[in-house]
Amino acid sequence: MFAAAALATLAFGAIQVAAHGGVLSYSINGQTYQGFKSYNTPVGQTSIQREWDTYNPLTDPTDPSLACNSNGASLGSGQLSATVPAGSKVIAYWNQWPHTIGPVMVYMANCNGACTSATPSSLEWFKIDEAGLISGDLPTGTWGQGELVANNNSWTSTIPASLAPGEYFIRHELLAIHTSNQPQFYPECAQLVITGSGSAQPSGSYLVKFPGAYSMSDPGVNIDVYAESGVTNYTIPGPAVWQG
Ligand SMILES: *[C@@H]1O[C@H](CO)[C@@H](O)[C@H](O)[C@H]1NC(C)=O
Numbered sequence: 001m002f003a004a005a006a007l008a009t010l011a012f013g014a015i016q017v018a019a020h021g022g023v024l025s026y027s028i029n030g031q032t033y034q035g036f037k038s039y040n041t042p043v044g045q046t047s048i049q050r051e052w053d054t055y056n057p058l059t060d061p062t063d064p065s066l067a068c069n070s071n072g073a074s075l076g077s078g079q080l081s082a083t084v085p086a087g088s089k090v091i092a093y094w095n096q097w098p099h100t101i102g103p104v105m106v107y108m109a110n111c112n113g114a115c116t117s118a119t120p121s122s123l124e125w126f127k128i129d130e131a132g133l134i135s136g137d138l139p140t141g142t143w144g145q146g147e148l149v150a151n152n153n154s155w156t157s158t159i160p161a162s163l164a165p166g167e168y169f170i171r172h173e174l175l176a177i178h179t180s181n182q183p184q185f186y187p188e189c190a191q192l193v194i195t196g197s198g199s200a201q202p203s204g205s206y207l208v209k210f211p212g213a214y215s216m217s218d219p220g221v222n223i224d225v226y227a228e229s230g231v232t233n234y235t236i237p238g239p240a241v242w243q244g
């Protein structure tokens with residue numbers, strides 16, 4: 001009895017893990033950066049990524065951990081940053097991503113100093129990349145997340161070449177909307193030191209806080225795609241993309 005129950009619990013846990021996930025590594029200018037290993041203690045881990053504890057989604061657009069997932073902590077002496085020139089391409093790699101309905105969004109935030117001591121929820125974030133409904137209708141069309149899955153569970157974004165140098169977070173977020181009126185947010189953050197001679201910074205209309213940027217009254221957040229057969233528009237939540 002006990003063994004059977006334990007096995008069932010294990011199997012259920014495995015399915016839960018398999019059905020969710022996050023960014024496991026990055027590739028920038030040919031260099032691979034391993035992400036934080038969730039489900040493991042942060043003690044002894046070294047990564048450019050902030051801590052995130054499980055593959056489970058955040059399900060409330062006002063969750064206090066929406067900026068960099070739960071718990072988003074700095075790894076202290078193990079916390080690294082990748083030094084990369086503005087204009088670089090950043091490839092993020094997820095686990096075997098199971099969801100193909102929903103947008104992909106990529107944000108950055110200026111830490112105004114050392115990112116290692118920054119609190120993600122107090123920063124001002126700007127969007128550098130997004131992909132929502134690419135073709136077709138809401139329930140059966142091709143979404144950003146479908147492209148991510150088709151592309152080896154990866155997403156490539158370009159850091160605006162004009163961005164002023166400094167320490168920044170990059171935040172990759174998948175918003176899975178395959179469950180009716182129950183959004184699932186999957187954000188992960190990594191630390192970058194941007195170099196170059198740019199001087200551009202996004203103005204106020206591009207800047208948002210997490211939580212703060214999204215709400216359950218956003219048409220792209222609280223949505224039942226299966227009730228919108230034939231509808232071919234989707235409003236990606238958050239601010240407009242800052243082009244640099
Ligand atoms: C596919 O993704 C893995 C990381 O998940 C990476 O190591 C591998 O190089 C990628 N393959 C290609 C062809 O890009």
Ligand SMILES: *[C@@H]1O[C@H](CO)[C@@H](O)[C@H](O)[C@H]1NC(C)=O
Binds near residue numbers: 219220
């Ligand atoms: C599609 O467009 C209509 C009309 O502008 C709007 O009311 C609706 O919220 C949009 N749907 C989505 C999912 O963004």
